[in-house]
């Protein structure tokens with residue numbers, strides 16, 4: 182898809198999510214209700230099949246949509262549906278979910294109870310379908326369903342770098358959400374008044390937001406780098422760099438945006454936590470910073486000190 | 498909202514990169530200890546050699562002696578020089594900002610007179626902004642220029658002028674009209690010959706023992722009208738526009754890069770996972786910064802004035818280049834021979850206080866970013 186078409190698609194996704202995903206929906210989903218209406222809407226618009234090989238879209242387009250999903254904290258396992266349909270050659274409206282395989286269990290499977298099919302990926306990029314499974318329900322920091330499954334594994338053939346694509350989904354979602362919390366905070370400090378003026382007028386507040394903005398910009402570009410490298414040899418390393426860098430940004434930015442929202446941002450009534458708690462979850466899912474940084478680091482060491490600059494500079 | 502668009506280096510840059518690497522392999526001055534800080538190696542001979550090979554002012558049109566290439570090509574050469582730790586200080590300010598400034602707002606006469614030698618790596622410029630009572634608060638400058646027949650008489654003191662004792666010219670920000678209600682009015686940029694007898698230059702030793710920056714005193718220094726840069730009274734805006742060139746480059750995050758290379762060399766045995774994470778963390782930060790920096794190059798190439806985006810790159814880059822040697826120091830293997838690592842580490846920590854000061858302090862940059870976010 183050309184960048185113009187991608188832009189149009191991003192804008193229409195943006196419209197749909199901004200119309201439908203609000204605090205009320207996020208609260209309802211958090212209390213355990215699956216967002217049927219939203220799911221229907223996603224299927225009607227064909228978003229769920231965007232990453233299949235005959236969709237006419239590039240994988241990069243699917244990740245552009247995931248950034249938008251992150252911006253709105255869309256409470257559906259969209260990444261799993263997108264990549265699941267890709268790996269299963271899906272063409273219908275079944276919900277597909279994906280977790281990380283660890284030994285004979287599969288961890289952190291979103292909405293396993295609702296899903297028609299569940300997959301498991303491993304760090305060496307193998308994909309399995311799990312059948313006859315038993316599930317133990319759990320939740321991530323954002324209280325999103327993340328179940329643990331044990332059952333039979335059947336390997337599914339794919340040429341994709343499956344685990345890395347899953348990690349990329351988390352960093353795309355995070356990149357969207359980071360931009361959003363920055364915007365929410367800029368808005369809030371302009372409205373909230375103390376000492377007779379908007380708190381945005383205090384230098385300490387401005388400086389903290391400047392730090393957050395710099396981190397958000399870095400995270401955005403780190404995510405770009407990984408998306409641009411899809412299908413290339415260095416993809417895994419760009420994902421590693423991206424997941425590491427975005428993780429660092431999440432740590433800094435979530436701290437600052439909460440500080441600037443005061444007690445109001447610590448309430449459940451406020452929407453900020455729907456984003457920050459997801460960011461904390463996504464930071465760890467499919468490899469946290471130290472996992473990916475060390476993968477990158479081991480690789481750079483194997484290249485040797487004199488080749489490291491070349492590696493850095495040959496990013497496209 | 499600030500935006501950093503994806504940018505791809507043009508294909509021409511790949512061949513150029515190979516070329517400059519070969520050049521460096523053959524021509525690094527003998528006995529030179531690599532240092533990636535752009536203010537740690539003033540070497541006119543090397544700058545001239547670079548000029549002869551066409552590696553200076555690559556983005557200046559050929560008719561003025563430049564390479565007639567893009568900002569991207571200039572970027573590639575600059576980052577290769579820094580990563581290799583080559584001595585680039587002599588020509589740095591000419592190449593980075595003053596040649597583009599002359600192209601943008603200089604007169605035809607100024608371009609013809611100054612650019613060819615700048616492009617040849619023979620003519621070096623210094624930045625004359627700060628003064629004893631004017632650091633962050635640049636509008637407080639007192640150095641004044643009074644109109645006389647055919648030119649201006651300059652009196653006052655510039656401070657912290659890097660390489661004024663070694664360079665040929667200074668582009669100085671001076672008051673050409675008294676302070677009025679708008680403090681940013683009444684300032685102008687003059688090109689001043691530092692070899693003039695009326696200019697006294699006194700080097701100031703820094704905490705690491707080096708003499709790089711100076712106090713520069715003007716005693717009735719005469720500057721002809723031909724050497725006014727841009728418009729009289731527009732100095733503030735011109736300086737602000739210049740910051741897009743000044744703050745966004747790879748020198749804002751690669752100053753301590755050689756520490757990273759020496760850190761990597763310590764691992765004769767494979768690193769453990771946590772050490773590898775330190776290696777990867779550093780690389781991932783450089784990769785993101787480089788992408789942001791390239792986004793700004795894209796804006797410069799498109800003729801935009803990305804001074805706020807540039808401030809953001811500098812802010813993030815300076816903080817990173819300060820913390821990076823610490824990440825390396827703390828993750829270094831305990832039993833390795835650290836002679837070379839310690840040497841580069843020592844150079845970088847002695848430099849570290851300056852990175853978040855020179856070119857605009859961290860606090861000033863955060864203010865600029867906040868303005869870009871609409872908070873001020």
Ligand SMILES: Cc1cc2nc3c(=O)[nH]c(=O)nc-3n(C[C@H](O)[C@H](O)[C@H](O)COP(=O)(O)OP(=O)(O)OC[C@H]3O[C@@H](n4cnc5c(N)ncnc54)[C@H](O)[C@@H]3O)c2cc1C
Pocket residue numbers: 623624625626627628631632633634656657658659660710851854855856857858859860861
């Ligand atoms: C190595 C080096 C090379 C240099 N080379 C040059 C050169 O070639 N040409 C040149 O013109 N200048 C040069 N400078 C000077 C540099 O631009 C100034 O150091 C810088 O602008 C800060 O000014 P100052 O040192 O007077 O600090 P001050 O402005 O006095 O600041 C001191 C501290 O107060 C903070 N502060 C000041 N104002 C505010 C505010 N409004 N809000 C919050 N905090 C504030 C600053 O951020 C800083 O932390 C160089 C400096 C160094 C260290």
